[in-house]
Amino acid sequence: MKLSFFLTFLAGGLLFFHITAADAETFCVDPGGGGTHTSLQEVLDAAAANSQDDLIQVTEGTYNGNFLYVSNQGFGITIKGGYKPGCGVRGSDPDKTIIDGGGADRALFVDAQGGGNVVVDGFTIKNGAQPANGCGGGLCAVSRATSGAAGNILISNNIVYGSISSMHGGGIYAASITHAGMGAAGDVTIVNNIVSGNRSGRGGGIYTISSSVNAGSGMIKLTNNTACANRASGKGGGIYAYIYSGSFEGEKIEIFNNIARANEASDQGADIYVSNSGYMAKVCYNNYVNIDASHMNNVTFEQNIKNPPGFVSPGSWDDSGTAEDPSDDIWISGDYHLQLGSACIDAGLLEVKGYTLAGGPYHFFIGPQIDFEGDARFDQWHAVSENLSHKYCDLGADEYKPSAMPWLLLFLMDE
Numbered sequence: 131m132k133l134s135f136f137l138t139f140l141a142g143g144l145l146f147f148h149i150t151a152a153d154a155e156t157f158c159v160d161p162g163g164g165g166t167h168t169s170l171q172e173v174l175d176a177a178a179a180n181s182q183d184d185l186i187q188v189t190e191g192t193y194n195g196n197f198l199y200v201s202n203q204g205f206g207i208t209i210k211g212g213y214k215p216g217c218g219v220r221g222s223d224p225d226k227t228i229i230d231g232g233g234a235d236r237a238l239f240v241d242a243q244g245g246g247n248v249v250v251d252g253f254t255i256k257n258g259a260q261p262a263n264g265c266g267g268g269l270c271a272v273s274r275a276t277s278g279a280a281g282n283i284l285i286s287n288n289i290v291y292g293s294i295s296s297m298h299g300g301g302i303y304a305a306s307i308t309h310a311g312m313g314a315a316g317d318v319t320i321v322n323n324i325v326s327g328n329r330s331g332r333g334g335g336i337y338t339i340s341s342s343v344n345a346g347s348g349m350i351k352l353t354n355n356t357a358c359a360n361r362a363s364g365k366g367g368g369i370y371a372y373i374y375s376g377s378f379e380g381e382k383i384e385i386f387n388n389i390a391r392a393n394e395a396s397d398q399g400a401d402i403y404v405s406n407s408g409y410m411a412k413v414c415y416n417n418y419v420n421i422d423a424s425h426m427n428n429v430t431f432e433q434n435i436k437n438p439p440g441f442v443s444p445g446s447w448d449d450s451g452t453a454e455d456p457s458d459d460i461w462i463s464g465d466y467h468l469q470l471g472s473a474c475i476d477a478g479l480l481e482v483k484g485y486t487l488a489g490g491p492y493h494f495f496i497g498p499q500i501d502f503e504g505d506a507r508f509d510q511w512h513a514v515s516e517n518l519s520h521k522y523c524d525l526g527a528d529e530y531k532p533s534a535m536p537w538l539l540l541f542l543m544d545e
Contacts, residue, residue, distance in 0.1 A: 154183040154208065158217035161191060165217055170229075174199040177207055183246070184208070187217040188253075190226040196235035196258075204244030206281060211252035222504025224252050224289050231258035231268070237293065238269050245275035245313070249284045255301075258293035265337065266303030267328060268293030273306045279313035280306040282348065285320050287502045287527075290335075291327045291445070292461045298370070299337030300328030300360060308342040315340045315375075317348035322502040324356045324527045325368075326445050327461030333370030333403075334393060335360030341374040347409075354387040354478065354497050356466050356526035357401075359445055360394075361456070365422065366403030367393030373406050382410035387478035387497050389439050389526035390418040398422035404429070415479045417525050433479070439526070440472030441465065468530040475530050480507055480523035501529035 157173045158165030167173045170193050177184035178201035186209045199207060211227030213220050231237030237258035240248050248271045258268040268290045273281035283304045290301040302325060306316035318338045325335040335357040340348040350371050357368040368390040371383050383406050390401040399422030404411055406427065413421065414432040417439055445464030452458055468474055483493040500506055507529045509521040524530050 154185040154206070155180060156185045156187065158187045158189070158213070160189045160213075160215055160217065162189070162215050164215045165189065170197055171195065177201070178203075181205065186210070187213045187220070188227055189213045189215055189217060190221065192228040192230060194230045194232055196231055196237065196239075197229065198236075198239045198241075200239075200241045200243065201246070202243040204242075204246050204275075204278075206247035206249075207240060207242060208247075208249040209238075209240070209251070210249075220252075222252075222500075224287055224502060225254045227252060228254045228256065230256055231293065233257050233259050236260050236264070236266055236268070236270050239266065240269075240271045242273040242281055243275075245273055245278055245280045245308075245316075247281040247283070247316070248273050249286075250288065251284070251286045252288065254289040256290070256292045260295045260297075263296060265295055265298040265305075267295035267299070267330060268301045270299065270303045271305070272303075273316055275308050275313050277313060278308075279345075280308050280316045280342075280348075282306065282316040283318045285323060286498075287322045289324045289502070291325070291463055293328045295330040298330055298332045300330030300334045300362075301325040302336045303333070304337070305339045305341075306348055307339065308345060313342070314345040315342040315347045317351070319351045319353075320355055321351070321353045321498055322355065322500075322527045324466050324502060326356070326358045326360065326466065327447070327463065329361045330363075332362055332364045333366045334362035334395070335368045335390075337366070337370045337372075339372045339374070341372070345375070347373045347375040350383045352385045352388055354501070354523070354525070354527055355389075356528065357388065357390045357393065358439075358441075358466065359392045359447065362393075362395040362397070365395055365397045366399045367395035368401045368418070369403070370399070371402075371404045371406075373409060375409070382406070382412065384411075385413045386415050387523065387525050388416045388418070389474060390416065391439055392444070415477065415525070417474055417477070433477075435473060435477060437473030439474050440469050442467045442469050466526070467528045468524060468526065470530070470532065472524075472530065474525035476509070476522045476524060478523045478525045479520060480509060481521040482518070483511070484518040486517070497523045502527040505529050505531050
């Protein structure tokens with residue numbers, strides 16, 4: 131049973147490494163004048179109209195506003211933060227490139243109406259708001275098509291907090307959708323994100339959907355995310371994952387190595403809610419307390435835990451002196467790094483290798499090789515059986531990085 135589980139995963143296991151912006155026009159957003167543009171919105175407008183794939187590099191700093199990309203041309207867009215002035219060098223710390231929505235509207239809205247791929251990587255996104263029948267308070271990333279296939283979505287290595295949506299996805303809304311025609315929906319991959327203190331109707335932290343009315347859906351993968359203290363007035367306080375394929379065969383939902391804790395939902399699935407329309411779902415190697423399984427069929431649960439995560443200093447809600455009215459609560463950000471002794475350390479699955487008589491040797495990755503800050507995830511091989519070995523990693527977006535012991539520092543200084 132375990133062997134078929136991992137071979138099934140192999141087909142889509144490396145998806146998030148293959149969504150690229152090949153042959154893209156490259157832009158550099160540098161307010162200091164060292165790039166192609168000084169304004170993020172000007173670059174988004176140019177990319178939406180240039181009839182090709184685009185790579186947008188954004189230098190470190192704070193970008194205040196409500197940023198919008200809307201294109202019906204069918205090309206992909208990749209937006210990456212963390213660059214040094216001039217965009218020649220990229221750092222790995224998402225808290226140095228900040229998009230602040232100011233509570234006025236979505237912080238970042240990417241709408242690929244012609245079906246192109248969408249990638250957003252390496253940002254802190256905060257204080258977004260979509261109060262009027264909208265989705266995605268902090269980040270809304272959509273690939274949609276009325277004819278042909280919709281594109282893939284990749285949201286990785288971001289910190290998203292303090293945002294609100296009246297409908298779906300207070301922190302992150304990620305959707306690949308075909309409305310008509312025979313085109314399939316794309317894959318939606320959410321990896322290495324910290325999502326906390328967001329609110330919405332459904333999917334307070336993260337809402338994902340891959341949906342096609344007249345063809346198959348794509349796969350939804352949520353891997354090594356930390357989704358904590360988010361709130362939903364409906365279902366799925368932390369994470370909401372939904373696949374729909376009409377009467378056609380769809381792909382599966384895979385939820386691995388996540389921490390979803392202290393989330394709230396007025397309806398079902400305080401930490402995780404999954405609706406998979408009868409297709410395969412795998413919920414394995416996670417840390418959560420509450421999951422709603424009433425809309426899940428053909429689902430596998432393995433190696434999930436419910437231990438306290440052991441964060442350095444988790445965030446909290448301040449009730450503003452009105453405990454009876456949560457609508458005016460203010461989010462106080464925290465530190466979601468793991469600390470020594472956390473039950474989440476080495477509780478996730480990183481790599482698998484083995485051998486079958488039918489297929490011979492195999493080796494593939496389950497989790498990402500780095501965490502949200504670029505720290506390596508590494509482990510030695512552990513024999514599970516004669517023909518199966520695992521490497522393990524930490525749950526959530528952070529890979530615990532022990533600091534040097536005092537005696538080691540003294541030894542190095544003597545040398």
